[in-house]
Amino acid sequence: MYERKIPLNLNCGLDLIAEVLYGKWKIRLLWFINEGYKRPSELQRKIPEASRRVLNIQLKELEAHELVSKTIYAQVPPKVEYNLTEFGETLLPIISMLGKWGDENEERLRAVIVKQTTSP
Amino acid sequence: MYERKIPLNLNCGLDLIAEVLYGKWKIRLLWFINEGYKRPSELQRKIPEASRRVLNIQLKELEAHELVSKTIYAQVPPKVEYNLTEFGETLLPIISMLGKWGDENEERLRAVIVKQTTSP
């Protein structure tokens, strides 16, 4: 794993939650797992823009942070399932709120984001 | 400014909010501005781990995304003030919720984060 050179600072609640939720796909992974897409291959199909590799890595981090649990079924072809832990479930209202804010302000957000990206 | 090579994908609300809130210091900037630390130098003092440079850059992005407004006073030495826009204020409940979750789970989060960082 990558060895950090600049120490993390974990001063407040915002630092702490950032540490477990930062990661391009983590929030989406939590959300889809909650919606019932529990197997890596299902998640990969739900998030085709992400490579299988990153999803694996981020799932592993979510697991290390105890937000999801992993079950490996001893069968062939292999079967693995992720589930939210109780701890992970406590994030659902937050994720839902984030998504809702984004959806409610979709038009405006698209406008300002595009303007910034394509400004002269 | 940096010219993006991989196109953004802005499919859902989660993508949209991520686009404006990602950035190591953005959430904190919004929070402190709301608490009354409106001048760049004040913000810098509140967030000493960040360099002045990054704060400027992230403030600029927040402004471009219409979450904060900037007022320049024509005086010397220069005085600048940032304020949340009405739009920016709608993020406060979300930020508050994020911080609260982090605070409430502080102990557990520190444990899992440290474990992951220092694992054998």
Added chain:
DNA sequence: TTGCATAGGGATAAATTTATCCCTATTGTA
């Protein structure tokens, strides 16, 4: 027998974000 589905990881390159360092300008103070 070739190919697909399953799941996972190593090695390395590329993209993106932050960090550092330096320079501009003005007024007041030691």
Added chain:
DNA sequence: TACAATAGGGATAAATTTATCCCTATGCAA
């Protein structure tokens, strides 16, 4: 006169995160 405070930005290096490519293994279906 030298330095601090104010605000801001260019250039470049470093850190960090993602993307790509390749390899392992097994059993089933065409």
